[in-house]
Amino acid sequence: MTDQSPETTQLFLTASMPCPYLPGRQERKLFTHLTGRRASTLHHLLSENGFRRSQNLIYRPACEGCNACQSVRIVANDFVPSKRFRRVLRNNDDLSIEVRPTAATEEQYALFKRYLDSRHAGGGMTQMSMIDYEYMVEDTPVQSVLVEYRLQHHPGQPLVAVALTDVMQDGLSMVYSFYDPDLAHRSLGTFLILDHIEQVRSADLDYVYLGYWVKDSPKMAYKAEYRPLEVQRGPLGWCPL
Known part of the structure; x- marks a missing residue:
């Protein structure tokens, strides 16, 4: 195995x-492989500089003439939930939460497919097989976990949401999450972020990494609601949004 260092x-x-966020634009990515004993160190170093993990790769946008994709993180200990966020927390206080190893299950995959077919119909990920899902979840060279959310007081405690999360030196990085599309009234996507903020606080860490924020993309604009939010601005480092 290759022993990489920064x-x-x-x-x-x-x-x-084609850019998936801004119509009429092209995207390119700068990437490298995460391998060897120093994979975690490299992961943290590059994440500090705006990179994002996908399986055993870590990447950041490198689009010519465009820097719309901004890596963002929530300052967990300074976060104060709004009235809407408090309502979301109340609406989901009947969920059980379990942190599990990154081992894919058929139950997770069934929920994953339902989510994609409902929320991202026609997207490339809708063609993913169970084997593809296993690779997405299990092919990680760094410390990662799956967080499962279940309805406690229902027969069989059905699985309603899953978050694939990387454990960083200073927080948690939400790699990918999915949830039951029939439970829109619960705002599960929002709840997962709020729960990760609480997990970071409980672990005496600092940040929840949300990946990329694109101001003019409806898909990404929601991330700006989680204040205080910091944006990675290259040589300037992390700056308040």
Whole structure:
């Protein structure tokens, strides 16, 4: 296995593809592999500089003439939930929460497919098989967990949401999450973020990493609601939004 260090990391550039967030634009990504004993160290270092993990790769946008994708993180200990967020917490206080190893199950995959078919119909991920899902969840060279959310007081305690999360030195990074599309009234996507904020506080850590925020993209604009939010601005480091 290759023993990578930050000093010897080789970066690669993808070919241009249509941007999934801003119509009429092209995207390119700068990426490298996470391997070896120093994978966790490299993961933390590059995450501090706006990179994002996907399986055993870590990447950031490198689009010509565009820097709309901004890596963001919530300052957990300074976060004060709004009235709407408090309502979401109350509406989901009947959920059980279990942190599990990154082992894919058929139950998770069934929920994953329902979520994609309802919320992202026509997207590339809708074609993912159970094996593809296993790779997404289990192919991680860093410390990762699956957080499962279940309805406590229902027969069989059905699974209603899952978060794939990386454990960072200073917080939690939400890699991917999905939930029951028939429970829209619960705002489960919001609840998962709020719960991760609480988990970070309980662990005496600092941040919840939310990935990329794109101001002019409806898909991403919601992240700005979780204040205080910090944005990674290259040489300037992390700055308040």
